[in-house]
Amino acid sequence: MKTMKSTIKNMSEKRAATSEGWFNIPEMPAANPVIIDSEKCTGCNRCVNICQVDLLVPGKVKGAPPVVMFPGECWYCGCCVVECPVEGAIKLRHPLINRAYWIAKEKLK
């Protein structure tokens, strides 16, 4: 329930920051590169300030998690994860089309 609440909060923040009105429902991006755990995030905005592409913007309230406003522009460098002071608060997730395959060598015949 808690997660649902924070998801709704994130969504409404994003809508407030990107859209003009109620009927402008955000489009699902082609990929969600940066996954923020709102339970762990302290809202320090270090990730916002290190990103050279400027994907993220600060949350509306002080201490709130940042909003990934321009997910498509992510270069997948992972500097936001390196910069984050809380282990596991931010994750980089490759789009499905960019997930490479590996196999145990012993299975090759």
Place this chain on the structure above:
Amino acid sequence: MAVRDWPYKLEWGKEETIETDILVLGGGIAGCMAAIAAAQSGQKVVLVEKGATKRSGAGGSGCDHWESAATNPCSKITPEELTGAMLDDNDGFNNGISHYIECREGYDRLLDIEKMGGKIRDTGDEFKGAAFRDEKTRLLFAYDYVNRYTLRVWGTTFKPAMYNELKHLGVRIIDRVMVTSLLNRPGNAGNRIIGATGIHSRTGRFYIFKAKASIMCMSRPSRIWLFSASLPGLCEFRPPQCVGDGHAMGWRAGAEFTMMEKSVGAEFSAAGRSYPPYGAGNNHNTWYGSTLIDSTGREIPYSDRDGNIIEDISGRFKPSSGQKFFLKGGSVDNPKYQYRGPETLPFYEMIAKGYKLPFYADLSGLPESERRVIWGMMVGEEGKTKIPVYKNYTEAGFDPEKHVLQCYGTGWTSAQFLPDERQLFGLPGGFLNDWDLSTNLEGLFVAGDSLYASNCYGHAAATGHYAGRHAAEYSSGCQKTEPYKRQVNEEKERVYSPVNNKPTSGIGWKELNMGISKIMRNYCGEVKHDELLQIGLDQLADYGNRIMSETYAHNPHELIRLLEVFDILTVSEIILHSCLRRKASSKPLCFIKYNSNEASGAGKLITIRQDDNVIRTRELDVDFFGDLNENYEKHNKKYVGEKSSHK
């Protein structure tokens, strides 16, 4: 102007004027080193960066190889030998000046970075006794373990170290500002550069910079042929905001370029075409020396340049018999026999010998130190590998002692492209430079990926520092000049015009970029026809005259992205003009002209610039820079003197 719910305070049109001695344009590797050198020379320095200097640029997230460190204490080859090979391997179509600087000063820069806090040697003795380690200096080498001129480094530590050094030296760093134009005296293209303008990517504030000297340290162009509107951040190898703004503003200001007709069939990292760099099976660059196996687990052997099978793993890191050294690295694609190093069999031979697709990179049978230096050090320290590859794959269960990583494409490549999908890669075109790394425009110096035939990290660092020194020398002998109001106002009108258009019917940056890249694929693909190139120019002119006035940006961030695409349009025009002016095919330029052979134009650079909307070109011998050592010493008496007095 657009008013929306935006997280930052909007300052559309508000002006801020900043004065300095030296203005550094771009805060990547070259820009940081230029600013450091200029500040050390006693000049007041301002560095302007579109992103965040601490991690910005192609090398901001890391670097695992430092190429061409020919003056490191273990190197067996000289800067002259190495630069000579780099020139010869490209039939002269390479930047002799900048690569000589790279070979001669690259190691000096590594030592600088070490002093700043970067890690360049195995201080923790993690690889004690490894074949690639020098026990005395603790330096680690890659590729050619005999000649030892490319180093393995802990490059994730470099950019933050440079950033701290900039602050320590009192350089004023202005992040989140896109430089949009160069200012000429007295307001006309082709004259001395006296500053620049910029716009803030969060607030929209307008900046006017006044400087005695400026150093162009921006990226090479990108997203010319390749664009994905859904994943624009993954269109190319380098970061998405590195689109070649510098080339575009240089062109508008009258700078002279060369080799802009060169593009290569795309190979690297484009959305939908590839996998994370260094995150798919291969045996190149970071993964050099890895074993390749086929889908039945059978090993694909390495052979030397004469086709002799190399039985022993240590043979992968040695020159062939009778060969002094071999070339490997970021801009060495298919070297001549003389410089060819060990390689797995060519793809058609593998198939003929019955190897089955897909192939896999297999680290499991390598000596432990070789496996650990690839997976854990290099995959980890190379740009975009610490988190996206090393951490993510490890967490998902990848174990280099057990698992093999799949290759995509025909053999080792990690992507497959169509012939008309091209990139500015492998020593692409850029600003023409002299021995001071000055451009044809007085007061404008150039370094890193802005230079023609640029390549990697060490090249950026070495040329950045060099340009910083020479710009400082120039700056100390001249005065600042007031910008010309008309030029500033025209630029202000240009950059803000999209904000005043209609949002509902407006064309956004992604739509425009898609349009441009389609024009370039259609009319400037693998084989060039003059008739098609001309149509490409006409269509881009139509975009410039008609479509650009219909574009729209909701906020400063989108405006920056749109201004980048305007620059992509300008760069595309430079490329088309350059392609029209080279009349014959050229192998070293990867240039194929319909119905032509290589009879004319060999050994000649074609340069191009615009002057009052007239395109001016000239031919220049590829070796116009003269004797490397002699000219270097002549232009760097102080530096050479200081170095020898330290010895």
